[in-house]
Every structure is written in structure tokens, then in C-alpha cells.
Amino acid sequence: MSTPTDRARRGTPEDRARHGRAARKDVPRSAHALWLPPADRPDPVATLERQDRDRLPELRPVRYGRMTASPLSFLRGAAAVMAADLAAQPHTGLAVQLCGDAHLLNFGLHSSPERALLLDLRDFDETFPGPFEWDVKRLAASVAVAALENGHARARAREAARAAVTGYRTAMRRLAGLGELAVWYDRVDAGSLLPLVRSAGRRHGMNSSLTRARRRTSLPALGRLTEVVDGRLRIVHDPPLLEPAGPADMATLRKTFSDYRSTLTEERRHLLDRYRFVDAARKVVGVGGVGMRCFVVLLAGRDADDPLFLQIKEARTSVLEAHLPNGPYVHPGHRVVSGQRLLQAAPDLFLGWMSGPQGRAFYWRRLHDTKDCVEVAGLGPAALLGYARLCGTVLARAHARSGDRIAIAAYLGGSGGFDRAVAEFALTYADLTAADHAGLGAAVAAGVVTAEPGV
Template identity: 40%
Template sequence: MAEIQSLETRQAIGRAAREHAKRSLHAEVGNVDRDPVELLRQNSAGRVEALVPLRYGRMSVSPFTFFRGSAILQAHDLADTANMGVAFPICGDAHLMNFGGFATPERQLVFDLNDFDEVATGPWEWDLKRLTASLAIAGQHMGVGRGPTGEFVATAVHEYCDRMREYAGYSTLDLWHEIVTFERMLETSDNDEGRRTLLKAKEKAAGRTNESMLAKMASQQDGHWVLQDSPPALFHPGGPNTLLGKDEAWSNTQAWENKLAAAFDAYLDTLAPERRALIGQFALQDVAFKVVGVGSVGTFCLVMLFIDSHGRPLFLQVKEARESVIARYFTADGPAHQGQRVVAGQRLLQAASDAFLGWTTGPAKRNFYVRQLRDMKVSAEVERMSNTVLQGYARICGWALARAHAKASGKAVEIAAYVGNGDRFAEALTEYAFACATQNEKDYETFIRACRSGKLEARSDEDMAADFRV
């Protein structure tokens, strides 16, 4: 059993960390002496070749979408920066679009981190810097002035620090059960516009269910439900609209079906017995390849459609898990199976995780994790937010990140003591966020030049969809 240290000792450890990692040092952007195009190419290796241009096409839309798809660059840059010395499984890609609302297994609508593809052990500061940089870049993207954008960043950092100090006083079990619900967010919102935005999001989430997706994504053919091809976003891996190359395309053979069945059985073994029993009441109808996100484009991602005896659907997403960019630049022990890495990190960081969350290995030895495709999930529409709403959103993201870090690390006391009560840490992070936004702009310009010169091929969703029109 580990020895329990006194609160005073833990606070002293946090304050002492300022000696080797001064809070002012967090203003440094890190090592930017690298070729962004080469790093992106490395990060695209092993993806579906035909979809890599779509990844670049989505990233090319703006500096903001470029930032969302280039987590590897920020991880590289942060590798040589100062950190407190407290490392634990962090989200790894905690930009403002990777937070959102979703339903817990108990049907409670909560706000939390919702993307864990890059989760790995690393310094907690890296998550906070990812969030603050995304706020600065989003502010620039929306044409917001430097003053209000700086307030967005400072708000997120102050909320993170305030909540961490609050959580430093929680008992271990109270912290483990802490959850940020939409009701709590409504109670703490300090303006009518923010409350209206939350109520609209809550209403939207209520309509984003498995049932609502069925008519949109599938049709019934001879009493059987079939997912409808809509390339490049959705297609059957072995069908005429497939974008998989000949080396990756599926054949509609019994051997492939047996391999997929074995992979699904291995996934079921990672679930609790009652969850396995629950899935056992559904019958598989169809499987299709789905292209998702910005940074994930080109990775293998499947949608499985199940139907129960009442004709009601269950959509599961089977998503490839690759090595985390955090693990590439911060050495630490972790699960060898990348799907297990994602699942373990998600369960640790989230207040409540998907009831069907598990992992498996595919026929080609690719690592996957499984979750519901959509279960009252709702994301922020940042481009439509006013300054007031975006500042409120920054505050909620800071709150959610602090809760996740406090739970996952068990180090709320040490982190709270390190950041302190003043403005020094927030000022450093604000300076960092603007410096990172400037670097992101430079990297984006280099990336766009590579696309225009033909060094990289970038294609939009519309361009690729046109290939399939008659």
C-alpha cells in the first residue's frame, strides 16, 4: 500500500516545483525548428491512401481546422518545454472542439472531454496549452480582437486553477464522483445569452439518438436494414464505392466474415458481463466505413448497425487507434494495445463513459476501440458564438479539464499549490497561446504552399463526392 502524505506535505511539493519549472516559463512556445509538412506526412503514414488528400483538404479550410488536425506539431514543440513534473494519462488533444455534451449510461446529459484518440501519459500542462492555443486561434479565425481573445484564454486558465483549488479540498471519493451536468452549467451561467445557448444545446442533444440516425443513414431492403453509401463520408468497404485500395479492400467472403466475427467477440470480452448480455439482444444488420473528424481522416473507422426485436437500432463506431502523438514525444509506460490505451484513458478521465466502450484487434492486426456512434452527443458551434458565449464556453472547458485532471491524477492538491492564487500562471499561458497561434499561422502557410505546389494533395469532401456522381 502507498504511504498517504499529509496535505501540508503535498502542498509543499507543489510549491517546490516552481523552483525547477517557473510559472513564467510556460509562456515559451517550445522547439519550432522542424518541417511541419514532413511531420504531417509521418503522421499520415499507414492511413487509407485515398483518404489522406481528404484529411489535408479538411485541414486546409482555415488555420483553425489546420490546428485541429495537426496535434503532432504542438506535441513536438512542447517536448522541450518546462513542466511541473506531474504526469498522468492526459487527453492529448484537448482543443475546444474536443469537449461536448453526451448522455451517461444513466441518461444524464453531461459536459466533458469527448475525444481520446491521443490520450497517453504526459504533463498536464500540455492539455491546458492545447486548450488555450485553440481559443486564441479560434478568436483569430472569428475576427475577434486581441483583447477579447486574451480574455477567452485567461478565463479558461483562471477557471481551471479555481476549480483545481476547489478539488484540492474534495475527498477522494467525492472527486471520483464529481460530474459537470448541464443543470450545473445552467446554474453557474451568469448571463441570459449563455443560458439560452445551453438550453438549445440540451434540446438538440435530446434529438441526437440512435433512432434519429436510422432513417438518415439506412434503408430497409427485404426486411433487412442496409447503410446507404454516401462517399467519401460513408461507404461499404467491399462495395463499388469503396475508397480502400486493393491491398486494403474487403472481399465479401466467408473468411473475412469469420475474421470480423472473431474481432467482435474479442471486443465483447472487454465489456462487463451485463453489457455483453445487452448487445446479445441485438442482431447485426450491416457494416460500413465512415470518415470522421479532421485529424482522424484516413484512419480505419467502421459503423455497425444493429437492430433489436422491436426494430430499434444501435449504432456502434469501431475506430482505429494509432500511437498517440503524446507518447511519441513523452516517454512513459502504457498499454501495448492502442485501443486499450484509448479506453483506459477515457474511463479514467471522463466522469462517465459510454456503456459500450471497449477494444479489439482487427483482421489486419490494426488496433481498434468501440463506442456508440451517437448517444445524445452535441458539439459546440464555435463559429456562431458571440464573444459573450465563447467566453462562457472557455470557462466551462476550463472547468471540465480541471475535473478530468483532478480525477485522473489524484494530484489536485499539488497542482493547485503550484499554480497559486495570483495571475502569474494565467498571464504566462495567455502569452503562450498567442505565440502558439502565431506559429500555427506560419505552419498553415507552409502547409498551404505545399498543397498548392503539389507537394501534398488536398481535396475537399465536395471534390471527392463528385467522383461518384453519374
């Protein structure tokens, strides 16, 4: 499998399109529908337990508590399980920089440096170069799981999954006809959600998601995350989700802050130098990442009412790396940051990476930048279908920046055969996810793993 940019650097558009169409001989588009769990499929709970070996033990029950909440939550935390399943299938060899976890709940709203509100990918812990269809299948499967969880008929779930793939295919074909700069600056504005807001109605949460995202800046976060103690601003104590950093962690964070600073460009270092270090705390985030070391740092700029919250999160080997050729980055933090910069239309100004104690890799980013996700729970069939199609469009835009969009578009074609095949896969995988979720519940009931729900 060539690297994402290798083929895009050479050959005429006609040559690249022929290469994409030739990939159909190795993996016909209809073949994406055919998938059965192999007899020797690894036990999902055992796969999750292997990931626990170097996680903070006191937070493992929180992770399992979040994953047992629903099949959709299970799928979100089980990226390693799905990576192994996808690797058991033939793949096209048409490589892109994968998000690695293109789950429906990992799309959301965020603000560009110009304060434009965009719909984009928002989780890059598993980013790695690989075959484009792996991200598409994870998105489609999560859409099918969400639809069934919302009580939609199986035909509706298939239709919603197909809409995600159709959104991807039609966007990739559009992008294949554009020049390089036009592709690079392409983006999906949050205004694309407005028709869905009107059709879904307030009760389904889309309108509130847009409202929250527009209001969500560092100043409201200052009130939620901090308190005044002995006349000094401090991050609040809310165990186990938010706990003050101890003296040793605080000293380490101050040291690594300087190392992180060196990975920023000169003008961003200049901006960061206008802030001073105030406080830090350990923070629990996400589902699959619970138990990995994560901190939030409070900085102050002009005065106490000018805060900057940065998040420092441990970066580890991507779940995709066991199944694909070596990637270009040795440092996991560098991998995450570079992947985000490639995939996001307007990446965070403060993205950076460094190594911490015991050689652990970390990456830094801004904690609050008007991020929010659409509340998919309770969305009706029409609204979920529309949102799924938008997410497919976003994913195509992200992939087109690194992979050979012309070859991928030629492979996908204009008939919709790929869409139908992946939708069938998605429905099959939704059934498997329900069984895996039940298996985790059984493991909790048997005491194999401990879950702390509702945290």
C-alpha cells in the same frame, strides 16, 4: 516524472502541496509564457505526411481538405505538431492522464447512462500519461485561435484563453479540497451552458447545440444512416464518408465483434447479447483521424426500431508517446479505452478493444449517445470567454481523477500568474498556427499534398 497516481497514493496533503510548490523552482509559473519556435523545429507538413504512411491513401485528401478549412481546423488535425512543440519546453513533471488533444472542439455534450446531459471531453485517441500543462496549453491555444478566427481583437483573444486557464485553476483548487469519491463523481451538467445560451442568442448556435444534443439518440440516426434494400435494413451508401463494408471486411468485423465482446464486463456482455449483427460500413470521422480505419456497425435489439450503432476505430500510437516515458498499456485500443474511462465523468457503456487483421488495434464505442459540440464559430467575446472557462473546468475535473490534484493546485496557486503566462503562450501559438495553416495551403498549391475541401 512519476506516474499520475504514484504521488497521490502517498504523503499527507501537506506533503503533496509542498511537492507542487517545489515544482515552481524547476519551472516557474511565469516561464510558461516564454516560447519561441526553435531553429530546428520540424516542418509541420512533413510531420503530417509521416502520419499518412499507414493511412488509407484515398482518404488523405479529405484529411488535408478539412485541415485547410481554417487555422482552428488545422490545429485540430495537428496534434502531432503541437506535441513536438510542447515537448521542446521544460515541464512541471506533475503527471495526469492527458486527453492528449484537449482542443476546444473536442469538448461537447453527451449523455450519461442515466440520460443526464453533461459537458465533457469527447476525443481520447491521443490519451497518455504526461504533464498536466500540455492539455491546458492546447486548450488555451485553441481558444485563442477560435477568438481570432471569429474576428475578436487580440486583447479579447488573450482574455478568452486566460479564462480557460482560470477555469482550470479554480476548479483544481476546489477539487483539491474534496475527498476521493466526491472528485470521482464530480461532473459539469449541460445546464451550466444555459447562461451562455441566453447571452449568445440563438444566432450563435449554442441553443441549437443543446436542442440537438437532447434529441440525438439512435432512433433519429436510424433514419439518417439506414435505408431498406430488398426488404432488409442496410446502412446507406454515401461515398467517401460512408461506404458499405465489403465481404472481407464484413467477415472480419463479425469475428472481431466476438473478441471485443470479451473485453466488456459481464453485465454489459449480457446487454450486448440481446442485439444481433445487421450491417456494417466504413465511416470517415473527425479531422486528425481521417484516413485511419473506422467502421460503423448496426445492431438490432427487440426489433428493427430498437437499433444500436457501434463505432470501431483504429487505435494507433499516441502522438505523445515519442516525447514521454512508456505508458502502462501495450495495446493502443486498451490505452484509449482506459484513458476515456479515467477522464470522462460518465463513459460509454460499450467501450471495449480488440486486435484486428495484421495485428491492428481497434476500440469500440457507441456511435450516437446524444453527442454534440458547441458551435464556436461566430461566438461573441463574452460567450466564448464563458464557454472557454467551462471547458477549463471540465479539463480540471478530468485531470483530478488521475493526477495529484493537491500538488497541481499548490503549483497553480491563487494569484493567477499561471493563467496570465499560459494566455501569453496561447496568443503566440495562435500566430504560429496561422503560419502553419498557411504553410499547408502553400504545400497544397505546390502539389506537395493533395486536398479535397468541403468533404
